[in-house]
Amino acid sequence: MSSTVAIVGGGIAGDPAALQGFSGRIEAGLNVTVYEQAAELKEVGAGVVVSPNAMRLLRRLGGLDQFLGAAVPIETDREFRRWQDGA
Numbered sequence: 001m002s003s004t005v006a007i008v009g010g011g012i013a014g015d016p017a018a019l020q021g022f023s024g025r026i027e028a029g030l031n032v033t034v035y036e037q038a039a040e041l042k043e044v045g046a047g048v049v050v051s052p053n054a055m056r057l058l059r060r061l062g063g064l065d066q067f068l069g070a071a072v073p074i075e076t077d078r079e080f081r082r083w084q085d086g087a
Contacts (some may be wrong), residue, residue, distance in 0.1 A: 003029065003030050003031070004030070004032075004033065005030050005031065005032045005033070006035060007032065007033070008035050009034075009035070009036060010034045010035075010036035010038075010041060011041070012048060014036065015034065015041075016057060016061060018032055019061055049074070050067075055067075
């Protein structure tokens with residue numbers, strides 16, 4: 001019996017979600033499809049802060065070198081807060 005997995009949005013989270021362990025999903029009998037409304041994926045002029053967890057995923061997926069070649073380090077102080085309570 002084959003199951004279908006739908007990933008809606010092929011952006012910064014959708015594509016890695018589809019790629020992470022993709023061969024394992026195929027072996028498990030899962031049919032993975034990414035649905036994206038944009039005709040092509042391209043930069044939109046927004047900045048994205050990439051967390052250490054995301055960097056580990058990029059390394060595991062083999063895209064860390066390409067990412068580091070395009071990344072611009074933040075050279076100012078930054079502050080991260082939890083959305084739940086502002087801590």
